[in-house]
Amino acid sequence: MSTDSQQNAHHLPVLEFKSSTFSVPVLVLTSNDIIAIEQQLQEKIHLAPEFFKNSPLVFDLQELNKHNLDIDVSRLATLIRKLDLLPIGIRGGAAQQNQQALKLGIPVHSGQSVAASSIQKQQSPEPEPLTASTMLITHPVRSGQRIYAEGDLIILAQVSAGAELLAEGNIHVYGSLRGRALAGVQGNTEARIFCSDLQAELISIAGNYKISEDLNDAVPNRRVQIYLQNHTLVIKDI
Numbered sequence: 001m002s003t004d005s006q007q008n009a010h011h012l013p014v015l016e017f018k019s020s021t022f023s024v025p026v027l028v029l030t031s032n033d034i035i036a037i038e039q040q041l042q043e044k045i046h047l048a049p050e051f052f053k054n055s056p057l058v059f060d061l062q063e064l065n066k067h068n069l070d071i072d073v074s075r076l077a078t079l080i081r082k083l084d085l086l087p088i089g090i091r092g093g094a095a096q097q098n099q100q101a102l103k104l105g106i107p108v109h110s111g112q113s114v115a116a117s118s119i120q121k122q123q124s125p126e127p128e129p130l131t132a133s134t135m136l137i138t139h140p141v142r143s144g145q146r147i148y149a150e151g152d153l154i155i156l157a158q159v160s161a162g163a164e165l166l167a168e169g170n171i172h173v174y175g176s177l178r179g180r181a182l183a184g185v186q187g188n189t190e191a192r193i194f195c196s197d198l199q200a201e202l203i204s205i206a207g208n209y210k211i212s213e214d215l216n217d218a219v220p221n222r223r224v225q226i227y228l229q230n231h232t233l234v235i236k237d238i
Contacts (some may be wrong), residue, residue: 019068025146026091027059027080032071036078045083046207056084058109074099115158133169141165141179161201170194183229184208193226198235 045052057080064071072078076176080087089109090101098108125191153167156174163179165171171183173195184191184206191205199220202211205228
């Protein structure tokens with residue numbers, strides 16, 4: 001390589017920062033009872049083990065601090081990691097709690113929580129509500145996005161590989177389903193999944209799941225419904 005070429009190469013950028021948005025579950029705590037927190041987290045994870053495995057997590061202490069309930073951040077972080085979750089941020093913490101988190105390598109996030117459920121339900125892109133229990137998404141769901149519906153979830157576009165859908169009711173995908181779809185996540189065994197093209201990485205109903213290797217019999221580009229029968233997922237043409 002010539003001297004001029006080497007000099008030009010040194011001036012080429014090797015990295016850049018870009019603004020981006022990621023949807024990450026937020027653990028909103030309303031009790032400082034570590035034993036109770038562990039028990040309820042285990043119950044949540046049991047309903048959708050593949051969804052939560054190695055999932056990043058932000059924990060929110062705003063509700064605890066509102067009621068002057070202190071919690072050991074180090075012990076909480078250890079518990080979260082023990083359950084194969086990855087704490088990537090703290091929110092709503094007091095100054096001392098934030099310092100504890102920083103010493104553990106956990107960044108401090110600004111902003112306030114908007115819900116005090118066990119795991120805050122986030123959705124991206126912005127849904128268009130149909131009723132109190134139905135969520136409609138009209139845009140494609142991209143890789144890395146997570147959507148949670150308290151009732152039925154309807155997607156009018158494709159779901160990319162790496163995307164994750166969770167619903168307490170049914171899931172309808174009027175396009176290709178290449179990501180993960182978990183229906184009946186609060187234990188509703190009557191929930192179903194409907195899609196126009198099943199190429200999923202994982203499907204689950206009430207904690208009973210199949211991964212892509214178990215879906216070899218599913219024919220692409222055919223409308224199917226998935227339901228639970230005798231604790232076994234059944235995939236049937238519509």
